[in-house]
Amino acid sequence: MPHSATRQDVNAQPREPDASHSPRSPHSRTKRRGPSPTARRQRKAALLFLAPACVMVAVYVIWPILSSIRLSFYNWDGMTEQTFVGLDNFIELFQAPTFYTALKNNVIWLALFLLAPPMGLAVALYLNQAVAGIRIVKSLFFAPFVLSGVVVGLIFSWFYDPTFGLLAVILGHGVPVLGDARYATFGIVFAALWPQTAYCMILYLTGLTALNSEQLEAARMEGAKGWTMLWHVVLPQLRPVTFMAIVVTVIGALRSFDLISVMTGGGPFESSTVLAYYMYDQAIKYYRIGYSASIAVVLFAIMLVYIVYHLRRMLRNEI
Known part of the structure; x- marks a missing residue:
């Protein structure tokens, strides 16, 4: 009888929770869960549609603006070599x-x-x-x-x-x-x-x-x-x-x-x-x-x- 009681006590000890059934923390769920394939495809499609417009704006808007700002500091007739003159063009303009x-x-x-x-x-x-x-x-x-x-x-x-x-x-x-x-x-x-x-x-x-x-x-x-x-x-x-x-x-x-x-x-x-x-x-x-x-x-x-x-x-x- 004492021997059987000991066996019951051993069997009554709590088991360690199985890793497969352990509750996941919100942090681990957020960390493991990424964007769905549909969301990734939609994002990729949006970027592909935006890319040509961004390239056009960069080539035909941003680049000419930056080029004009740079040219305003130079003396150039369109054929000979450019000569840096600093703010002389603006000084002459305002006069x-x-x-x-x-x-x-x-x-x-x-x-x-x-x-x-x-x-x-x-x-x-x-x-x-x-x-x-x-x-x-x-x-x-x-x-x-x-x-x-x-x-x-x-x-x-x-x-x-x-x-x-x-x-x-x-x-x-x-x-x-x-x-x-x-x-x-x-x-x-x-x-x-x-x-x-x-x-x-x-x-x-x-x-x-x-x-x-x-x-x-x-x-x-x-x-x-x-x-x-x-x-x-x-x-x-x-x-x-x-x-x-x-x-x-x-x-x-x-x-x-x-x-x-x-x-x-x-x-x-x-x-x-x-x-x-x-x-x-x-x-x-x-x-x-x-x-x-x-x-x-x-x-x-x-x-x-x-x-x-x-x-x-x-x-x-x-x-």
Whole structure:
């Protein structure tokens, strides 16, 4: 009997837990478990789709920007060896009277060109109605968007012509808009507003079709209409579209070139030149590649500051 009791006591001793049945800690489970094959395939596919775009941005955006910044510190005519001159190009640029004329004209372009987004919004609100014949009217407003800058410049050059232009017919006498240093820049900006307003109109028409119908219906049930509906319901939903319209308009104002080249060539007496045309003039006509690169760097800095300011403002409003 004592011998059997001892055997029972031995059998009653607790067994060590089997390793195969031991509970795993959360750390060990997390450590051993990796991404699933499906997740790995999706990540690989995303990288493959992004790779061409990243390469294109690096080759056609990042590399030219870095090359322009580097060239701005050199004196180069495009053929002979480059000569390092440090900040001499920038010093000469900030001492040139033409630079300040071009900068003043760019400010005028910015101030007047920013009329395009609200004008485009007004046209988009009008065209967003379901009335008879609205498709024909839409086609008429779409037309300026598909015209090239050269065609627009030629049309308005004929419009401003003091001998046979439509403006002379309307006023009863000829006004040399493009031949007068006081009016040349304003005449070009007015011509540029025509296609830019059409572009902003297309952006806003796209945004209006994507409005939240539930919010609109709730606002109507609360009695909102007219300006109240537009200001408190429609415009907040169009904020991303407005940001895009402003950014595109600012970039278009700062890099305005084609209309100036066709309508005035920067004249009369460089009174209508802007930074983009001044940069082209120095690089192509006078073979001053380094000096024109310094103009490009200044223009890029102005664009960057303006766009970053509006981007931060939009993100702050979103938060």
